[in-house]
Amino acid sequence: MDKISVELTVNRKKYKIKVEPDERLLDTLRERLNFTGVKEGCSIGxxxxxxxxxxxxxxxxxxxxTFQVDSSEVITVKGLEIDGKLDPLQRAFIDYQAVQCGFCTPGMLISARALLNQNPNPNREEIKTxxxxxLCRCTGYKQIIKAIESVVKKDRSE
Amino acid sequence: MKKQSKDVKNRPTSSGRDSKEYFRPKSKKELKEILKNNDILTIIAGGTDLLVSNYQKLYKIDKWLDLDLIDEFKEVKIFDDKIEIGSMVTHDRLVRLEKIKELFPILHSAALDLGSPQIRSRGTIGGNIVTSSPAGDLLPPLLVYDAEVVIISDQEERKVDLNTFFTGPKKNVLKEGEILEKIVIPLKKDKSRGVWKKVGKRKALVISSISLALNIVFDKDNIIKKAKMAIGSAAPVPLRIKSAEEILIGQSLDSIDYIKVAKAAAKQISPIDDIRGTAEYRISVAKNITKSALKEVTK
Known part of the structure; x- marks a missing residue:
């Protein structure tokens, strides 16, 4: 197979790479570009x-x-921190002790950030959705939800 | 996903960033050209099923056809008498479309129950249909709304009633070189009331143990004029429960014999024992959700 040229932006930086058609975005991010904050759990969604x-x-x-994300923009957990400043969600996860083993944390933070970007004022049900x-197998959902809620409330009071 | 085999030597030299092994057509016209000139194409829509089945790379994929850049397949068009939904419309978009929520509430609810936000961002309505799993979440609602699908190949176009589309678990009437272009749902004048039920081990990210879609039209005296019911995960294909529909038609709101309808539904399904439940369990749950759906719709 000939390799496919792909241009993508990861955490605000542009990359030009060549991939096989069956290379997953997960592998590109972890193995090729070293964004190992992206974790591989079940591999089946x-x-x-x-x-x-x-x-x-x-x-x-x-x-x-990866061939499907040509010209796309990707944000990983590493991209949440900007110029050494943690995303408010990251800060809240620390403050609310929403991290136990930590393996689900990057995904949780990203899902929460995607939510807040689209809906800055979600209610508890929307956060849960x-x-x-x-999945958090330490079952620390309560702290995670509280952490996300605290960021919403802070935004509201500002 | 559909494979086609045809011995053809001529391939288009280039189309955007296409190569000889993978194609990303940007229009229906480009797609037809690719279909004409290529054999054994593995078709990828949202990829949420394909990447699971291809995870262990147990079979070799020679040629890829990604439909994601075809804007025509992402259109939603509303006419006086029908709505057309492109096959590449994602579940996420389906959930956000106000018109779908208003006109086809069960389809909206089923799309919202499907997978997780991550899956809904990528997975498509066309992919859900073409994968043809008996547990496909959108399929019972589409069946009760009398959906049809438009299928194209490089040569022709045909319309198929969704009731006759599925032929077995993960099997359907698509032939080699055919692509699902859009879904057509008729818009009916009658006001209807619908219910969607999905039973599984947890709320999110679950393949249903059993699902049910019910849509009922009452006349002005609250007599059931029309009734459509479909059950998923309880037969080789998602199934219209016509025996139950027949019992319901003509009944008045307060005279529905719930048990009779539930028994008819249970009789028509043919579930199997699997990891998500035994056949016995499914028959029992089918009766119960039929009853609760009827109670909800007549409330």
């Missing part, structure tokens, strides 16, 4: 550990081929 924001939408990077595709 059930756990959400590999969630990234692709052109504004939360997607499982294990369910997208936004993270329904992210």
């Amino acid at each position: 059930e756990c959400g550990a590999c969630t990234v924001i692709l052109d504004g939408k939360a997607v499982n990077s294990c369910m997208v081929y 936004a993270i329904e595709g992210n």
